[in-house]
Amino acid sequence: MLSYIARRLLWAIPTLVFVSFISFVIIQLPPGDFVTAYAAQLRNSGDYITEAQEALLRAEWGLNDPLLVQYWRWISNIVLHGDFGRSLEWNAAVSDLIWERLGLTLAISTLSMVFTWLIAIPVGVYSATRQYSVFDYLFTVFGFLGKGIPDFLLALILMWITFVWLNMDVGGLVSPQFEGQPWDLAKIGNMLSHIWIPLVVLATGGAAGLIRVMRANMLDELRKPYVETAYAQGFGERTVVWRYPVRVALNPFISTVGWALPALFSGDVITAVVLNLPTTGPLLLQALKMQDMYLAGSFILILSVFTVIGTVLSDILLALSDPRIRFS
């Protein structure tokens, strides 16, 4: 088992090198570079910089160097010094930018994931054991609605409803008057009145899909002969269902739980943009739009690392929960 994990982690290294290189290249693929985007932005706001100034900026930031040289400069700093470089747009260290937003991102994503599971698993189990009952149909309708309505639309509707009926502005993480204030009880209370919207939006969207998965898995498992064997031992229905088929039906969940790790990190971009949340998602979107390659590249690199770690974690968890795939 240990050697298996070690082998998996070793294999991750070439994967990460490859992914980081490809992402760096792809960010640079569109015509122009950060200076072009920067100049366009300035022109939009009425400012103007000359071609000479543009060339100067390019030279200063090393944008004229060959791609490989730029890549090497970036990756070697990360590996040797843990320095992710500077964001050209924000003129700040990439790591500062990301860490600043990471806490909130993780909080929202983790909470919404916990809610998703707390809703999806019991409802899925119920729907499967009482297939075609009134509540099963009800959950199915809600499930499809939740799956069908895009998250950002639900976020907009909730914001509108709270604004019109409760006369509250729930966009952003805190109300404008608390912006930049130190954290005290009033500010935390204010944040709690805002944070439920992203939680509800993300949890319903996620739960709707997972309910269907859980229900389908359970229906498959409930038909297996070992369930009948369990009944034939004299166990009651609840014991049988939760001890046997649920244990097996959870395995597909466990095998994908690792993917939650990169998702936790990036959050839900569109919802975060709509709700104006200071999470990492909108930052990544902006970095890609501006071809801010060190920020965007670092983002994608961190996401890849999380994906690889998450997958390994999933595999280990699955091996622990399902003896059939355990390595001897």
Next chain:
Amino acid sequence: MSETITKSLSPMPQERLLQLDNVGVHFPTRDGLVKAVNGVSYHVNKGEVLGIVGESGSGKSVTARSIMRLQPKYAINASGTIRYRCKSGEELLINEQDRLGRTMRNLRGNEIGMIFQEPMTALSPVHTIGTQIMRTVMLHRNVSKAEARARAIELLTKVQMPRPNDIVDRFPHHLSGGMRQRAMIALALACDPALLIADEPTTALDVTTEAQILELLKRLQDEMNMAIVFITHNFGVVADIADRVAVMYLGRVVETGTVDEIFYEPKHPYTQALLQSIPRLGRSHGRRLRTIAGMVPDPFNVPTGCSFHPRCMHAVGGICDVQTPEDVVFASGQRARCHFAGQDRQAEAAQ
């Protein structure tokens, strides 16, 4: 039909363990009502092995599951009584029990054990053999975990599992088909049941393993003086293990008798035809095996009269296709559900 049975509920004889009278199980489906079991009666005495033979769809498994009340939720128990004599000696009307109620749960795994056809899938894939047996032991007996584990190892030894101390911590996928069926038997015997229902326990196994498992079941049955309802479609297996045999066709028992009676003096044309379709050693080579003409009828429209009449070579028009035959009881206790049972020659002559 059911009224005639309820009024004739005389107590079972002392040696009687299980008695089914006129049991009917129906399944409502989108295409209509399927009468899977249509008035089945048989009984099992203590320590006796009853073989139940029949083609697929004859209702043998459904009947067995109604003894455990393990049918699907939507099954309709249309008629009949199922009586069982508990270890305490009192009679229990199983058909009147709630399928999820305490009485049934206490019966299952404790007084009645069951083994299934597919040893590959009938054990939980995510629990060790030991855990599964221990759970059953601890459910029905007030024992500690250590005692339950000791019991599990004892049971594995009893079913002649190699290295029981090691296997107890193994998962089903570590075991071969035969070993899994042994584990399944150990699980079913966890609480020394008085009755074991074996639903085609050897069908999925190869012939060598089948012989070993049959040998094991015979030995255990003898040792524990346990009754077995042995369901199979294989006459050879029945001859090997059963004391008495019930032959089923389309949801009815068409003939019952001792093994010798069934094999040497079959009275029902269906039993006769089945026996003639078995290849035997010593028969002349090159002769074609007899087959039964036609197909098993569609369960949605069972033929009127005797349900076997369209395929029966002795069927007489005006009788067999009109009247449902009653059991003809012979002096030895053999029973056959045929208008012409015991008078085969006349029937043939009439044809």
